[in-house]
Amino acid sequence: MGNVLAFCEFSGSAPKSSALANIAFARKAAELHGGEVIALLVGKGAAAAAADTAKYAPKVITVDDAALGEYLAETFAPIVAKLATDNNASVVSATATSVGKDLMPRVSALLDAGMASDVSGISAKNQFVRPILAGNAYSKVEINSPVIVVTPRQSEFTPAEPLGAAGAVSNAPAGSVDAKGATFERLESQKSDRPDLGDAKVVVSGGRGMKSGENFKVLEELADLLGAAMGASRAATDAGMVPADWQVGQTGKIVAPNLYFAVAISGAIQHLAGMKGSKTIVAINKDKEAPIFQVADYGLVAEWEKAIPELIAEIKKVKASR
Amino acid sequence: MKILVPIKRVPDPALKTKVKDGSIDLTGANWVVNPFDEYAVETALRLSENGESGARNAGAEIVVVTIGPEDSAQQLRSALATGADRAIRVDADDKALDARVVTAVLQKIIETEKPDLVICGKQAVDGDANQVGQRLAGALGWPQATFAASVEMPADQKSLTVGREVDAGVEYKKIALPGVLTVDLRIVSPKAVKNHVTPDAFAYGDGPRYASLKGIMAAKKKPMDVKKLADLGVTAEAQVREIGVELPPPRPAGQIVADVPTLVKKLADEAKAL
Numbered sequence: 001m002g003n004v005l006a007f008c009e010f011s012g013s014a015p016k017s018s019a020l021a022n023i024a025f026a027r028k029a030a031e032l033h034g035g036e037v038i039a040l041l042v043g044k045g046a047a048a049a050a051a052d053t054a055k056y057a058p059k060v061i062t063v064d065d066a067a068l069g070e071y072l073a074e075t076f077a078p079i080v081a082k083l084a085t086d087n088n089a090s091v092v093s094a095t096a097t098s099v100g101k102d103l104m105p106r107v108s109a110l111l112d113a114g115m116a117s118d119v120s121g122i123s124a125k126n127q128f129v130r131p132i133l134a135g136n137a138y139s140k141v142e143i144n145s146p147v148i149v150v151t152p153r154q155s156e157f158t159p160a161e162p163l164g165a166a167g168a169v170s171n172a173p174a175g176s177v178d179a180k181g182a183t184f185e186r187l188e189s190q191k192s193d194r195p196d197l198g199d200a201k202v203v204v205s206g207g208r209g210m211k212s213g214e215n216f217k218v219l220e221e222l223a224d225l226l227g228a229a230m231g232a233s234r235a236a237t238d239a240g241m242v243p244a245d246w247q248v249g250q251t252g253k254i255v256a257p258n259l260y261f262a263v264a265i266s267g268a269i270q271h272l273a274g275m276k277g278s279k280t281i282v283a284i285n286k287d288k289e290a291p292i293f294q295v296a297d298y299g300l301v302a303e304w305e306k307a308i309p310e311l312i313a314e315i316k317k318v319k320a321s322r
Numbered sequence: 323m324k325i326l327v328p329i330k331r332v333p334d335p336a337l338k339t340k341v342k343d344g345s346i347d348l349t350g351a352n353w354v355v356n357p358f359d360e361y362a363v364e365t366a367l368r369l370s371e372n373g374e375s376g377a378r379n380a381g382a383e384i385v386v387v388t389i390g391p392e393d394s395a396q397q398l399r400s401a402l403a404t405g406a407d408r409a410i411r412v413d414a415d416d417k418a419l420d421a422r423v424v425t426a427v428l429q430k431i432i433e434t435e436k437p438d439l440v441i442c443g444k445q446a447v448d449g450d451a452n453q454v455g456q457r458l459a460g461a462l463g464w465p466q467a468t469f470a471a472s473v474e475m476p477a478d479q480k481s482l483t484v485g486r487e488v489d490a491g492v493e494y495k496k497i498a499l500p501g502v503l504t505v506d507l508r509i510v511s512p513k514a515v516k517n518h519v520t521p522d523a524f525a526y527g528d529g530p531r532y533a534s535l536k537g538i539m540a541a542k543k544k545p546m547d548v549k550k551l552a553d554l555g556v557t558a559e560a561q562v563r564e565i566g567v568e569l570p571p572p573r574p575a576g577q578i579v580a581d582v583p584t585l586v587k588k589l590a591d592e593a594k595a596l
Contacts, residue, residue, distance in 0.1 A: 072495075073456065074465055098488035102468045105421065105453040109460030114561030115421060117451045127565070132450050136339040137346060139449075140566040181498030182465035185483065189491030198489065226596075234507070244471065244508060245491050250447070251507050253489070259595040269335065276573070280593045282585065288578075297576045297593065300585050307582055314586040318596055 002090025002147075003035035006057065007080055009099055010041055010049035015056070017199045020159035022095040023056045025122065025152035027160060029091045032125045038087055039167070042076055044069045050169045055162040061087070065174035070184035071099055073106045075177050081110035083172060084147060096151035096254075097198070104151050114143035118254075120156040134250045134273035154198055155256030155277055190243055197229040197246065202259045205231030205248055205275070206241075209264025209285065209304065213241040218308045219263060225315055231255065231275075233265045249274035264304050267292030284308070323479050323499075324383045325366040326437035327406065328428055329359040331390060331397040332448040344566045346448075355397045358443025361505045364530035365515055366441050367405045369475055373520035383407050385435060389414050389427055395546065402541035403533035409546040418560060421453040425461050426558035427551065428454070432462065437500065438479070444469050444504045455504035465497035471508040474516040 006026035008019035015023075019039075026037045039057035041049055046064040054060045063079050080103070084092045092107060094100035096118045108115040116128040123129055123140065126148060132139045197203065204223040206216055216230070223230050231253070232246040248255055249271045256277035263284045265271060268291070275281070276295055283296035286303045293299040300307060333351040340347040355363075363386065370382035386401040387410040388394050398409040412427050432440070445452035459466035467473075471492065472485035479499070486493045487506050497503075508514060512525035533541070579585045590596040 073459075073468075077460060098469065098486075098490075101452055102456060102466070105456035106460035106466065108421070108453070109425065109457040112422070115451075115453055115457075116562070117453060130450075131570075132567070133339050133346070133448055134335065134450065135570065137341060138568050138570060139564055140568075142563050142565045143561055144563070145561040180463060180465045181481075181501070182467075183496045185494035185496055187488070187491055187493045196489075238508070238511075243491070244487055245489065250450070251444075259589070259593075276570075280589070280595045281576070282589070293576070293578070295573055295576070297573075298585055298588055299576055299578045300582065301578065302582075310582040311586065314582055315596065318586060318590050 001034040003038055003088055004030040004033060004091040004093065005038050005040055005080070005084050005087060005089040007040050007042070007092070007094035007100070007103070008053060009095070009097065010043070010046065010053065013048045014052040015039070015041075015049060017159055017196070018095045018097050018154050020056065021154040021157040022093055022152055023160040024157040025119075025150070026091070026093055028122050029093065029150070032122065033090050035088070035090065038089070040080065040083060042068060042079055043071065047171065051166070054167040054169050056160050056167075058163070058167040060167050060169045061172050062169065063172050063174050065177065067177040068174060072179055072182050072184060073103050074180040074182045076103055077106040077110055079174060080107045082175065084111060089147065091148050091150060093150040093152060095154050097154065100151045104149050108149040111147045111149065112145070113147040113149045114145040115149040116141055116143060117151050118153045119150055120153055134269050135276055136269070153254060155254055189245070194223060195227065195229045197231055197248070197253050197255060200229035200255070201257050202226045202228035203231045203248070203255050203257045203275070203278070204228045204261045204263070205233065205265060206236055206263045207233035207265030208235035208239065210236060210241060216242055222261070222308060222312055225312060226259070233268070233271045262292050262296070263308065265292055266290045267295065323370070323381065323438040324385065324435065325370065326432065326435055326440045327359070327362050327366050327384060327386045327401070328440070328442055328454070329363065329386055329388050329397060329401055330356045330446045331388065331394050332356045332446055335447045339569065341567050341569050345564065346567055353393070353397065355400055356443050356446045356448075358445060358447065358505060358507070360443075360530045361507060361510045362441040362443045363401050363404060363406060364510050365473065365503070365505050367531070368515035368520070368526065369473070369517050371520070373526055374524045379517075379519055385410065385437065387412065387428070387431055389419060389424060390416060398546060399541050400533065402544045403537040404531055405537065408544060411546060411548050412554065413548060413550050420560040420562040421451060421457050422562075423556070423558050423560050424454050425457045426556045427554060428458050429461055430554040430556055439482070439499055440502045442502065442504045444506050455502050459502035462502075465501045466504070467495050467497050467501065468504040469506045470503055471506050472514045473503065473509065475518065477518040
């Protein structure tokens with residue numbers, strides 16, 4: 001018997017939607033381990049997100065300390081490891097976001113625990129399924145250590161729904177915070193009103209064939225019409241057409257929206273690894289031999305210059321008729 | 323400064339994945355250096371030289387290490403051919419390894435070598451685990467800067483300022499040395515690495531450098547130590563074991579639509595996606 005300690009990222013007064021995928025994983029793991037889900041909020045301001053997080057887990061622990069103003073693996077990992085031990089956790093998990101991926105292997109070192117990264121499923125107490133080789137195969141691993149560290153893949157776990165009753169909230173001290181010589185300097189990000197790429201229902205991605213960042217404007221118009229997030233292939237981000245954090249693929253984000261548009265993207269393995277799990281895939285490419293057509297549900301052989309404005313007009317018509 | 327770069331061989335990612343008897347079929351595999359590890363070697367080289375003149379900085383040394391069977395020496399030779407100085411191969415069967423064992427081995431090597439910096443690829447493209455760099459930093463109690471897209475080293479070589487690719491954009495993190503750096507693909511773009519020796523105006527070619535014929539000849543004479551796990555005193559055993567591999571179910575065949583109105587109609591009525 002053991003509990004599942006679920007590290008949850010939060011924003012303001014609520015857990016991030018990526019964290020709800022982790023809670024969904026944690027519930028499955030807790031059932032197999034005969035323990036309960038303990039949601040863990042770490043960072044300055046964590047207490048403010050406790051009430052909302054308590055809707056999803058029977059127990060919430062917050063570690064809210066002025067010394068934890070910015071996320072650093074060096075300061076967060078010892079806190080997560082200590083609370084795992086103090087709370088009899090046999091599983092410690094965090095969604096495989098850039099924070100989860102940075103943090104959890106460090107936690108596994110501190111706990112001397114086996115770790116399964118980027119898992120798509122849990123098939124037994126200590127057995128996990130995870131994509132390998134850029135999603136070209138699925139590997140089942142068995143982990144034999146008293147504590148197991150897991151980063152579930154956000155796109156593979158439907159966000160948890162609230163429970164009937166609110167969970168109990170408690171606070172834990174941060175202890176002595178030692179950054180080991182690491183300092184957060186700054187975050188450079190482009191503000192956008194669009195949904196996060198990781199949890200958008202619709203994603204519109206452009207590739208090398210868009211030719212310039214200026215040309216992405218028409219894709220952004222399509223995205224805004226559909227309430228979509230913007231994505232891109234590595235070729236487009238490498239060429240500096242669009243920001244690097246738009247990249248979908250093995251490097252970049254793994255997405256699985258209801259609807260994915262791949263426009264002027266040839267479909268390199270690297271890119272397919274990041275979007276193959278989408279429910280409906282639309283590919284628009286002028287080259288009918290492009291590999292993207294092999295994974296697309298609907299393929300249109302056309303130049304984007306002509307097809308996208310027409311697509312925008314047609315979708316507007318459909319929307320107007322409803 | 324001394325830089326240690328752990329590298330791993332992987333089956334050529336451009337070739338089709340085959341599964342046989344519940345594991346990846348590696349018969350006749352074409353082994354290559356994990357691409358992210360090649361970027362790690364390139365990062366080490368760029369930190370250690372004047373990019374414009376090609377001269378190596380005084381006191382700079384790059385040691386590459388791999389853990390694997392005898393033929394993995396080939397991947398070490400290719401790193402030596404592009405400019406690494408020395409190689410260590412720790413003899414082990416791939417199946418006996420997981421992130422825990424690899425970390426334990428690297429810790430022992432680090433105890434002896436005492437590098438100022440360890441540079442890893444952010445992940446190996448076969449297992450896609452993305453664990454070793456962070457796990458090693460945690461085990462050593464060193465700071466870590468993962469997913470680096472840029473790195474700047476001041477003239478005193480005592481710290482690094484690293485541009486990290488994170489979900490929300492680029493995070494700049496400073497780490498004191500010794501530390502662990504893991505690199506993402508944009509670290510090999512022309513101006514991603516600054517070391518206060520290479521002139522700021524200098525631009526590298528895009529991507530890791532190729533070995534020259536001279537480099538390949540020189541690599542044959544560079545030292546390569548071979549160590550056994552027992553020599554290093556590594557007793558840690560793997561906790562993670564692969565018990566099966568399957569190919570993903572094929573996606574149902576798609577359809578090519580004739581024009582935009584047909585596409586929109588199908589998205590609305592058939593896929594119910596609009």
